[in-house]
Amino acid sequence: MRYSALSIFKQAFAGNLGWTPAWREPAPKSHYDVIIVGGGGHGLATAYYLAREFGIRNIAVVEKGYLGSGNVGRNTTIVRSNYMLPGNEPFYEFSLKLWEGLEQELNYNVMFSQRGIINLYHNDGQRDQYIRRGNAMMMEGVGAELLDRESLKKMLPFLNFEHARFPIMGGLLQKRAGTARHDAVAWGFARGADRLGVDLIQNCEVTGIRRENGAVTGVETTRGFIGCNKLALAAAGNTSRVGEMAGLKLPIESHVLQAFVTEGLKPCIDHVITYGAGHFYISQSDKGGLVFGAEIDGYSSYAQRGNLATAEHVMEEGVTMIPGLSRVRVLRAWGGVMDMSMDGSPIIDRTPIENLYLNCGWCYGGFKATPASGFCFAHLIAKGESHHVARALRLDRFERGFPIDEAGVGTQPNLH
Amino acid sequence: MASLISCPHCGTRAKEEFFIRGDATPVRPAPMAGDDMWNDYVHVRANPRGRIREYWQHVAGCRRWLVVERDNFTHEVFSVSDAAAGRGGER
Amino acid sequence: MAYDYQAVHALDGMIGAISERRVNHLAAHRTTAIAMVLAAPGQTAEAAGILVANGEFEARFSGPGEWLVLSEVHAPETLAAELGLRLGHFAFVADQSHGRVALTLSGPDATRILANGIAVDLHPDAFPVGRAANVLCNHLSVNLARTGETSFDLVVMRSFADALVGDLKVMARSFDLSVDFATR
């Protein structure tokens, strides 16, 4: 059913008893044109755009847990397109533009809030890098502003301007960046895909990939074999495990990233702010909790939980950047499994195996990419060629020597 | 694992004393090995869930590179050994 | 022009001249000679044998085949050469008298103070007198040695000496601590 102010009004007087399920719970059919493995943000968005933009309707999304049980439901909800390298920037800007129309597109309020992101810089070298990145954004037509210390003081008076180990010199602002309600993104795409006839199959774990003459013909699952013409992997941190079922070894290492939320507070932080002398980033959810995180724990992990030392380090950076956080209490910590790639950038590509398509390597930045990832993956699956903004995101870029390394740290995934 | 590592040289130490590099399985190919082998070595990771071997350096302690064998889902550690041990390295 | 170089200690101007010694005390050593000994590959046992503690110097474990050697008898200018003579081809020796700063923390609360920055169990059963190891103290790597039930030596990189002393003062703030150069 369509959501509107009127539907809410009507339902209110019907005791809210007339709302219908947001999606069906279909039993798997024996065959689909496309099966997407992974009912997270990217998998659901892929299904939605395949059906909506590319006319393929006979689609299943198979999910081992519940819809949105992966990283789309355990991130810090930041959406931005402030990248430097030409392989990345147009892709993320395309994504941001999709975000800007997403609520109307999906008839679902994902609470995309363009409150602006500010990256702080603390020394001349960092400022120069930010200027290079800001100019790269402007080359792509993406707005960026360089803020000096004085204007930052007016905007964000609570920052530590006087007693920081690495004094804040200024910041790079992208006004159109912001946050969104993460679960709602999964639910909105799920509902949208379902309305276009996509079968969303929960509690259905892929246990094997069936191939004939090398080509993929379907998947073995905990709910039986399901055949398909094309198989698309959007399994984030579990990509390597699913890929291995088809004999694929990938440039991916799975790592755990922690995120945190504080007790609810009245509005006190109005932007997304990132710390340049570390990895800390923070914003305030509409519910009032301060949502924040920093770097990955650093070791290979498939456990959705982190360690205390990293959490402490995150807090040290947080209090150093915003001393007033000191008395704020942290409510909850959680962890997500990140598909860290060898250059810190994602992969949307075909694989050497016929009928098998790959979407992975999102590191800790997959949330913002959700719409574009889905759109471009759908484009690739439907048309057999990359969308023009995703052309650089190839699987063979490593062996061919075209890495997209925003951090400039090389092939060590835990440093990206 | 995520909290403590038992260094074979220094004893049980907090995670903060270590620098982690990643998968300890790939072996550096011979200089003239094929392109595929070199690409695999530098870029490709098996990345299984379960028992793995990983390089940790005890940077704040003895500065030795260690191989930590552990489960990356339960975070149980099975063994920690000096990376040079058994590889012809003299100490 | 006369050339007579006076050495400056890393903590000169940072600590010194306390009026009263407290129950816990941190002493910085001005003249301790320090050298690093690296056993030649395959010669660890031989080098260790030569470095067995004697009245002249004390070798502290730093890593496998690596020791930090401290001496109050030899001068900074001569310790490395002396060790080089004794160790011969069994080890490489490098003078670190200027590269490291030696401190002694002593007093009834020494282990409690150190537990505020060091994760290693310092219970006498777990870290007995005579044990030495490189450990992390907050953000800094130090060589920690237990020299008595309630006394420890800490050896740190020179450029971090001031930071370490600052850390130790903070770690000790719930206790009673004085800081000064060692007198001898």
Next chain:
Amino acid sequence: MTAYRLATGGLVDRSHAVRFSFDGAAFTGHAGDTLASALIANDRLLVARSFKYHRPRGIVTAGPSEPNALVTIGTGERRDPNTKATVAELYDGLEAVSQNRWPSLAYDIGAVNDLMSRFLSAGFYYKTFMWPAAFWEKVYEPLIRRAAGLGRTSLPRDPDSYEKSWAHCDLLVVGSGPAGLAAALTAARSGLRVLLAEQDFVLGGALLAETTKLDGEASYVFARRAIDELQNHANVTLLPRTTVFGWYDDNVFGAVERVQKHGVTIDPGKPVERLWRIVAKHAILATGAEERPLVFGGNDRPGILTASAVSTYANRFGVVAGKSVAVFTNGASGYRTAQDLVAHGIEVAALIDSRADAAESAPAGVRLVRGGSVVDTKGRQRVRAVVTDRGGFEELIACDAVAMSGGWSPVIHLACQRGGKPVWSEALQAFLALEVGAGLVTAGAAAGHYRLSECFEDGARKASAIVESLGRPVAGFERPSIGEEIDPSFTALWHVPGAKSKAFVDFQNDVHTKDLGLAVREGFGHVEHAKRYTTGGMATDQGKLGNINAIGILATMRGVSPADVGTTTFRPFYTPVSFGALAGTSVGEHNMPTRRSPLHGWAARNGAVFIDAGLWYRSSWFPKVGEKNWRESVDREVRNVRENAGLCDVSTLGKIEVFGPDAAEFLNRLYCNPVLKLPVGKARYGLMLREDGMVYDDGTVSRLAEEHFLVTTTTALAGGVLSHIEFAAQVLWPELRVRFLSVSDQWAQMSIAGPKARAILQAVVEDDLSPAAFPFLAAREVRLKGNLKARLFRISFSGELAYELAVPAGYGEAVADALMRAGQPHGLCAYGVEALNVLRIEKGHVTHAELDGRVTPDDAGLGRMMGSAKPDFIGKRLSTRFGLTAADRAQLVGLRALEADKDMRAGAHLLKDGAKPSTLNDQGWVSSACFSPTLGSHIALGFLKSGRERYGEKILVWDQLRGVEAMAEVCDPVFVDPENRKLMA
């Protein structure tokens, strides 16, 4: 006045009055009170407003699971929002205010939401606020944000400080109730190192509120004796006011101790909170059990508490919430509370038991309603009656407080933080933490053993097993003789049918049964979906009180067992922990340590302005009187170096000594350029790649002896390069006989550069420095006048005749002073890293501004250095990849500004003149830029596609971020002395 302090009883110190205020009104309590008990004693039952509907709320519990009674405690910069009144220790001068209400707690405009609630069902916001699109940020979101949130902060600087400590023990006992004390005593007597942590400010747990006699005495007397004994064991550490909030890998626990959170006066020399990292060989979780609220219509009115809270307030604090209390129960516990009330002389309005077949009998004189239920309550800001239903007959029973008992749930939160799944017990109608992993067991009520005797026995038994596993003899623990004890069995009642008004499941977030119904109806019936859709369990209590009922209700609605619904994931923190405690002392200026160069004092005496360079402070320039800005100083320093000479501190460079018979072979594999045949006494520039073929770091390699090298690294990567070298030696080529030592701190190193450098240096150095005796790239030990050994390297970053002199660090200042004196007649000046940067840009030398991790040697113009004849070196093989050798890669070029008044800045991009700015048209970027005093114009280094073929081309330096565009000419990156005449002089 209906809630009040009893005339006698309780553990509070009635001789000690404690003054405090709530919402500006002054009150008095006693030492030993919590803020909550003192508020009840003063008849303040309304203490808060709920999150969504702003409904009036009172205290529900007597512990850390409190969902409602959140207040802001403290004033000014010491305000702590969202503090639970039920655990806040009362102190003299405490000032508390209520939250989430305007204009006041009693008259809150936000309560209009309650009237609108039919429009505000679960997840309503996903369905609306979408039109027009621009209204979200401008109208809807600000409204929602202002309405949401609880406490208020303006993020002022915290005047207090925090601390962290490590603790190690054989056994950590969490909780000091009967099971915890039995465990701690058993272990302590057996000689284990024991740490006992208790979140309360008094040790004793449930024994503090227990009315059963132990060994014939009040139970708290037994607890005090036990604690006295523990205190006298040298191997025991007691930590009251300490909440264990997390269980991490390898049995490390996080706990926070409230050191100074219970007084107005703070000793600034001590922390207010201390974070404990507890390394425990074993742990026993003796955290007791939580009583469940009952979900009935109007169950959220002030004056409705859990039955155990009513008992605790009466027995421990001597306060009661009403004069006539209705008890609503589904099990034996309600009877116990009724008994307690009767014993204190309080009227029990009725004892309503949902079980028709209950075997228990009510205390004498109490009306028992078997098979009845409460379907509604009356009253506004305090309950004044309950509406009961029994077999379809409703009855209004007047009361001024309600005690509700919905059964018990073991507190297993910590035990399930590491992936262990709670297991549903059909017998106990509760989730238990069974095999959750080595190192931790639950005991007593936390393990589902609710009877007092079982608690003692289970605690002792589990501790004994641990003692034995550590190979020690077990010393005995005899449990005390116990008076009357109850078995708090119950019949699950997830929600009371027939509710006449909202029946709340999650009090704080205002989630009621209809919200859960809507979630199930819309397909959000999975426990995680239901949580995320309704926000149930997402409040500051993390669902400690309400989640179990939500699970039961979901199970009922879905027609399955709670076992099939399962729980949401238990995660740290058990109760919220301040940023300050988790951050400790490494914040602000002390976030990271500082490093001081051995020449810091010399630089300071010469007037240096210091800047951060990683952890170091480096001298950036040396202003002279009359110089108006940094540029004037830097220009002068540069000119002086080019014309006379300058002295610069380069001590921060990493210095690594390499020893061993295979040292040369090792370095030859480490660097991309040949090192094997470097002669003794010579230095060479060294370029190090990563295995992916990109430049990692650069520096110099000096051969001090046949088997002894010294290599330098950049300041930034000194640590990283050392690790990289150790990896290569220990992992890649362990067969090579080589050893390393960082000697960075042993040496003070200074660069003496300029045409007069030799003359100045010769005045200080004994050895012959003539070009023949000490040629370019010579590197060896020298002796200074005054008999000081030093190392001298004839290397240059500035392009001038230059040397780097290294002396033992302590002598650095003295030698620098001597050089300054010797250089005075020659015009020697001190120069900083800013001038050094200008000098190297003029000479076309690269730094990490150029070598940004994405650059090949060829990109940087250093391709010819690659020792392609070498059989192997790190990065060799992948350097040959197609993408790394492509002709259109961006290559290092010089850029000379064509307009004198327009500067160029690093970070600008490069565009063909007239080309439209676009990512496709982007030609490159500027990596370093400066004003060159030597050339009298702005110059820059940058990377330009196929740049080396494009010398002479005019190109647009495009810096739209700063609004500057400048034309520049592409040129060779070496602007000064391309023939190296000055260098070789």
